Amino acid sequence: MAYKDVWILGEQENGKIRDVSYELLKRGKDLAEKRNVKLVALMLGYEIDDQQLQTLIEYGADKVIAVNHKKLQDFVVDPHINVVTELVNKYKPEIMIASATTTGRTVAPAVAINCHAGLTADCTGLDIDEETGNLIQTRPAIGGNILATIKTPNHRPQMATVRPHSNQPLERDSERSGEIVHETVSEELFASRIKQTDFKPIEEEGGNIQDANIVVAGGKGCKKEENFELIEKLAELLDGAVGASREAVDLGWISYPHQVGLSGKTVSPKLYVSAGISGAVQHLAGIKTAENIVAIDNDPEAQIFTVADFSIQADMFQVLPLLIEKLQDHKKN
C-alpha cells in the first residue's frame, strides 16, 4: 500500500481538545490541498465526545480517527506511542505533523524510530516541493542564528513537529462535514511500564508562557525580587502570562517554567513585552517567532531593541508604574 494522506496528531487535556490541534489542522490543510489528499486528525484520549471530534472537521479535517481508552486519559508515554505507531503502520500517512509541545516532542521521536521515518523538530515553515511532492521543512537552529530547510526524500511518513502558536487555525466552518472513525486497537498496546501517580497544576503562579497569547517578561533590570511585581501586575492587566530572562530565574525571582530563551522555553505569543531585559542571543532565540515585540529598557545598546517592533528606551521604573496606572484607567472606562 502506498503512503498517502496528511495526518495531524491532535492533543487533549482531560477530554478537551487542545487549541494546538486546530493550529495543526491549518498547517495540514495547506499541505493536503497541495498534495490533493485527505487531511486526517488522529485523536487519542478518553471520553472525548463526537461533538468535540466534529470540531476537528469544522477546523479543516476530512476525517477523524479517534481512539478512546482509559489509559489514554493522561499523557503517559507507552500507550500513546504504541497506538500511534500501530496506526501509522496500518494506514501509512505520507506526512504526519505534531505540535512541538512536551507531548508532541515526546511522541514524535519515538514513532519516527519505530516507523523508520525522518523527523524534523520545531518547524516554523512547512511546504510541498512542487517537483517531487516532498515535504519542505524549515526550522530555526543554532539559537535561531540560521534557518535550515530539511527534506525527507526516501522515507515515509515525513514527520515534523510544528512550533505551537506559530500560526492561527482556519476559521471554523460549522457546515463542514467529514467522517469520524472510532478505531479499536489491540488491548496489549495499552500495557504500560509507566503510570501517572499525581498531577500538580501550575496555573496559580503566573500562567503558562507557551500557551499564552500575551507574555510580559522581566529581567535583571528589575534589580530586585519585589520589583518583579511590576511585571506581574502588567501581565495581569494585559491578561498575559509572566516570563523572565535567565538572570531573573537564576536570581530566584521566579521559577524556571517562566524562563524564556535557549535554555528555557520558546514562545510565540501575539505580543511579547519585555522590561529590563537587554536581550542576549540566547534570550532572543526564544522570542523570534513572537508576532509583536515591545521592549522597555534604559540601555541604549540593548540587543532587544534590534528585534522589537515598538521600543521605549527609558527607565522601566518610570515607564511601568505609569503604564500600569493608565491601563487601569483605560479598563475602568
Next chain:
Amino acid sequence: MKIIVPIKQVPETSNVKMDPETGTMVRSGVEQIINPLDLYAIEEAIRLKDEQGGEIVTITMGPPSAEKALREAIAMGCDSGILLSDKNFAGADTWSTSYVLAQAIKKIGDFDVILCGERATDGDTGQVGPGIASWLKIPFLTYVSGIDKVTPKSMIAERNVENGYQFLEIQRPALFTVVKEINFPRLPTLRGKKKARDMEIPVWGPDDVDAEPDNLGLKGSPTRVVKISKPKVSREGEKLTPQTDQEVEESVDKLIQYFEKLEII
C-alpha cells in the same frame, strides 16, 4: 546502579558557521563545550550514584576532539567515558545518532538508568533521548524536573509540562531527559581534573558496536538539510527615547495606542 549519560559537544558561541555544500556545521575554529543542558544530566547521575552507589559511564558521538567533553564530564564525577568516533558516523541526523548511541549502550550493557539533557543547544531537537529509548525498547520520560524516589524496580519522577507537573512511576531500566530545574550542576574538582587527564578513553567505531552500515552517517539518515539561510533578525521597529517626564508620559500613551492597534486592550 549503573548509570549511562550520553552527552554532546557543542560550539561555545551561538555564532557558528555552516558548510554550504553539506549543510552540516563547521566545527573548526570555535571553542567546543559540553552542551550546557547535558550538565544537568551529569549532575543528576552523580547525585543518584552518591545516594545509590554504582558507576557512571558517559558516552558521546563526535569527532576525535569530542574526547575533551568526556574528560570534562569525568572531571565533574563520571567514572569513565567512551568516544564513538568514525568517519562513517559523520553527518548523522537524530535517527542515526540515536541508533549508534543505543548500539553502544547495548554493548556497555547491564544499565539501570540513562540520563540525557533535554536537548542540545545547537541542533535543538530534543529527539535523541527518546530515540535512544525507542531503539532500546525501554520506557522513558522527557522534561524531567525531579527524580523523587528510587525503588528496587522502579523510580518516581516529576515531569514539567505546559500546564503543571506530572508525577510518574516508571519501571527500570529507564531513560530520562532532564530539564534545568532539576539541580545545580557542580564544577569539576582539581582531583577530578587530574583523574580525567589520566583516564584512558576507548574509541569505538561501527564494528565495535555491531552497527548496520546502512544506518550510519549521512547515508543512514532519513532527513537531509537541503538549504541553510540567514533569518531576518532585525525588525523595522519604532523606537522612542524619552528624556523628560512629559516625554515619558507621551511614550506610554503611544504604547497604549500600539496595544489598541493590536486589539489586545
